[in-house]
Amino acid sequence: MSEALRIHLSARPLRSSIPGDFSRELSNTLTFSFRLPFSSVSSSLIYSHKFDAIGGKFSVLNALTQEGSLQELDDSPESIQLQPICSESHFDRVIAEAQQLEEAVIVVWMASWCRKCIYLKPKLEKLAAEYYPRLRFYCVDVNRVSHKLVARAGVTKMPIVQLWKDGKKQGEVIGGHKEYLVINEVREMIENE
Template sequence: MAALAPTSCLLYRELCHRELGTPPLSSGGACSSVAICGGGVDSSRPGRGRRARSRGEVKAGPFWQSASRPTSIEMEAIATMEDFDRILAASQEISQVVIVDWMATWCRKCIYLKPKLEKLAAEYHPRVKFYFVDVNKVPQALVKRGNISKMPTIQLWKDGEWKAEVIGGHKAWLVLDEVREMIQKHL
């Protein structure tokens, strides 16, 4: 069945446009527009006519993934001691958990881990707020306040106090699992 009859082709073209939500083409050609409007029947393999997905067609995702929910949330930077104090005071007022990623731009593990933490931030948004501190760009008094000796160090702060930390010197998926456990314990 290499070609469809003209009437079948017109019906198929109309169905194709309804499915894709596009306006019908005005070309009068029989089956040449089937490929344009969204995929046709695979006639190269007899008895195996299956519909090929067109380029513009969208495959539906799982129902639990909402289109409005972001997949990652960019972490905010903490640049000064005043920023840090303000963040801790604000989180204390609403009893919100704060995660602080102490990192450096020269640290490969830190750079690798940051986007993964941003995806984790999307999972816990808005109950947990994620921040990062580049230890080379802040006053050393702030680094001493966090008691940072290794990087990356991911700390959990709640009610203005340090509660727990994970030093991320091992595999990223293990670090993320430890951070999840730390968050679950203090939520």
């Protein structure tokens, strides 16, 4: 006669109250209806939070405990977009700024036509969130910068993930194999910095 915890979710968009802007969604409300084991009483929790309809995270689901209360939510990002580097002078500024702050940066060299680069990028964005704000991640599209910069960085294959510190390349991982192996090697490179 064991009864499992049942959760009913419903989401409804809240619309803007600004005249002429009725289609703009400001936030969504999640309503949790649940029934605890061996209980005939049903309870509801309402959680209202602004989130992006496409990329929003529903960590509130993990915050629901068996007692039916909400724990404090973790607002750290799940992924962070790699910041693009567009030119040699931009690259020099990023490296100089990191050197001045005595920080390391990760630079991912990729191309828009490279399939392995495309598959690796979202995994690197999740890794960037793990190291946020201690470490910044950048990406360089080799087709959009000068060949001089690509040669200066020693990029011969793609994708390549490099760790730069003190104005110098300290390490690199060539991403020609499975994504999870590349991520593990990058994580190891960061930890051994």
